[in-house]
């Protein structure tokens with residue numbers, strides 16, 4: 001552990017090194033039984049992009065964000081498949097399996113108040129997860145599907161989704177529900193419960209929690225920036241749009257705006273950018289709003305990629321991708 005996985009590594013060794021990669025592999029649609037083949041060989045045989053697969057492995061297992069060169073080579077399609085399969089796995093397989101274990105371990109009929117309550121909390125929690133994932137599938141994944149086929153409706157943008165996903169209390173509410181559920185089980189489980197079965201259900205719930213956390217993190221720090229880059233390459237399909245709304249081929253940014261972007265890219269706060277340029281913080285904010293409007297790029301990660309592609313900064317000047 002602690003090293004980066006590469007395309008010439010044997011996939012079997014990767015899995016032995018970190019068993020969580022079994023899930024990653026299966027969500028990319030790769031089945032077991034690949035002998036001594038390397039990651040690259042197995043990926044090629046399964047029609048999976050090797051770089052994208054490795055980026056997810058290194059992120060899930062080692063917490064490593066892709067480098068900039070890697071970022072630019074990630075396949076949106078592969079990531080989308082991975083996320084969709086994760087949703088299916090959570091809702092159709094993992095959560096129902098945990099529920100079955102609870103029902104087997106504890107009497108959940110109305111006569112047993114605690115058992116009944118545990119199951120009710122559990123079902124509430126699952127309903128919340130389901131709502132979140134359905135929203136994602138309908139509003140976000142479909143939009144990304146459209147982008148991949150050159151469709152970009154004028155009335156939607158990634159920003160809508162990103163705000164919902166990152167800043168809404170959704171994740172917090174889901175996490176609170178789960179923590180209530182775990183607490184009730186830990187503190188108040190009836191003594192009549194089948195211990196082994198109940199422990200295992202709880203253990204699975206903890207594992208599920210970790211799995212969900214890294215899923216959300218992958219969406220926020222890998223998927224959204226990659227989609228944001230794709231979005232900036234697709235023109236809005238709006239027949240009614242005025243010609244002056246169209247992005248011009250000429251460099252639309254002023255020198256000051258480029259300086260602001262450099263600050264953002266270096267991970268500086270608005271205040272730090274303001275201080276280094278001897279301007280007020282609210283002026284920085286105005287510039288940032290103008291930049292977002294002109295470029296139609298709304299995230300720092302998107303700006304970083306824009307800055308690299310347009311030669312405002314060099315790849316090796318940056319180490320980390322700012323995410324907020």
Ligand SMILES: [Fe+2]
Nearest residue numbers: 083133136219
């Ligand atoms: Fe998701």
Ligand SMILES: [Fe+2]
Nearest residue numbers: 136165216219
């Ligand atoms: Fe999500």
